Amino acid sequence: MAKPQAKAIPRRYATRLAVSRASVACVLAIVCILCVALTNGCATTRRIAVLPDGYSVVRDQLVIYSDFDLPRHHRLLDELAAQRGDVAQRLGLPTSDEPIYVYLFDSPEQYRDFVGRHFPDFPERRAVFVETDTRLAVYAHWSDRVAEDLRHEVAHGYLHAVVPHLPLWLDEGLAEYFEPPRHLVGLNQPHVDRLLADHEKHRWSPDMTRLERMVTGGEMTQRDYAEAWAWVHFLLETTPERRELLRQHLAELREGSATRALSDVLYEREPKAGEALVAHLETLRG
Numbered sequence: 001m002a003k004p005q006a007k008a009i010p011r012r013y014a015t016r017l018a019v020s021r022a023s024v025a026c027v028l029a030i031v032c033i034l035c036v037a038l039t040n041g042c043a044t045t046r047r048i049a050v051l052p053d054g055y056s057v058v059r060d061q062l063v064i065y066s067d068f069d070l071p072r073h074h075r076l077l078d079e080l081a082a083q084r085g086d087v088a089q090r091l092g093l094p095t096s097d098e099p100i101y102v103y104l105f106d107s108p109e110q111y112r113d114f115v116g117r118h119f120p121d122f123p124e125r126r127a128v129f130v131e132t133d134t135r136l137a138v139y140a141h142w143s144d145r146v147a148e149d150l151r152h153e154v155a156h157g158y159l160h161a162v163v164p165h166l167p168l169w170l171d172e173g174l175a176e177y178f179e180p181p182r183h184l185v186g187l188n189q190p191h192v193d194r195l196l197a198d199h200e201k202h203r204w205s206p207d208m209t210r211l212e213r214m215v216t217g218g219e220m221t222q223r224d225y226a227e228a229w230a231w232v233h234f235l236l237e238t239t240p241e242r243r244e245l246l247r248q249h250l251a252e253l254r255e256g257s258a259t260r261a262l263s264d265v266l267y268e269r270e271p272k273a274g275e276a277l278v279a280h281l282e283t284l285r286g
């Protein structure tokens with residue numbers, strides 16, 4: 001059974017926070033010390049959470065391990081498997097066969113214990129996506145919001161499998177786009193309502209270049225996530241020309257030939273793209 005390598009060092013944490021190699025190395029050292037202490041008979045009654053491995057399901061790229069029986073054709077798994085084609089079709093990208101390992105803990109306590117010990121610098125989240133030099137992995141726990149959590153994190157997996165070096169804001173904007181249930185086709189109504197409310201109070205106006213300057217997840221606020229989603233939705237769901245612009249940028253990122261920021265290309269074509277974005281949000285008002 002495949003499990004994360006103990007020495008795997010995340011090169012990218014695509015949820016909300018960048019992780020330095022040094023900090024992870026420190027964590028690994030601490031974990032090793034703990035292991036030594038335990039093997040030397042360190043008395044403890046606390047059960048240390050380990051990766052779920054009781055049950056496993058393979059669905060195309062997804063290799064899902066859980067602490068509980070998850071039917072192979074569970075509705076959620078069907079949706080996550082279908083997302084692979086959605087990402088490729090919507091973004092004009094190829095699919096990949098690179099496995100995305102999904103570890104589903106039965107309880108939030110076990111999940112928090114595991115993530116807290118292995119990735120202590122990560123902020124507390126219900127789910128995380130971790131890309132290492134050797135694998136793509138999602139860690140999550142079962143809850144009434146597990147579907148949205150997994151749609152977001154697994155989307156990161158599908159994207160990272162085919163597009164290296166995605167800018168942080170675009171990575172998150174795309175994951176937010178694929179987070180809502182499939183029948184909503186990327187619409188995130190709470191993001192729409194929040195952005196419009198802030199715009200009306202003169203607290204926010206769109207600025208893709210500001211998002212492009214962000215390099216760590218810790219810099220991104222919830223409103224930044226909402227704006228990142230809004231730009232992606234604007235590009236994908238308004239005109240064929242805008243959709244092609246995003247697809248072309250992703251293709252260039254994939255090939256390593258991107259020389260210009262997406263905002264450069266967009267604002268050159270549409271100097272008033274920010275106003276057009278707000279107008280688009282108005283059409284989505286709930």
Ligand SMILES: [Zn+2]
Binds near residue numbers: 015171
């Ligand atoms: Zn994310």
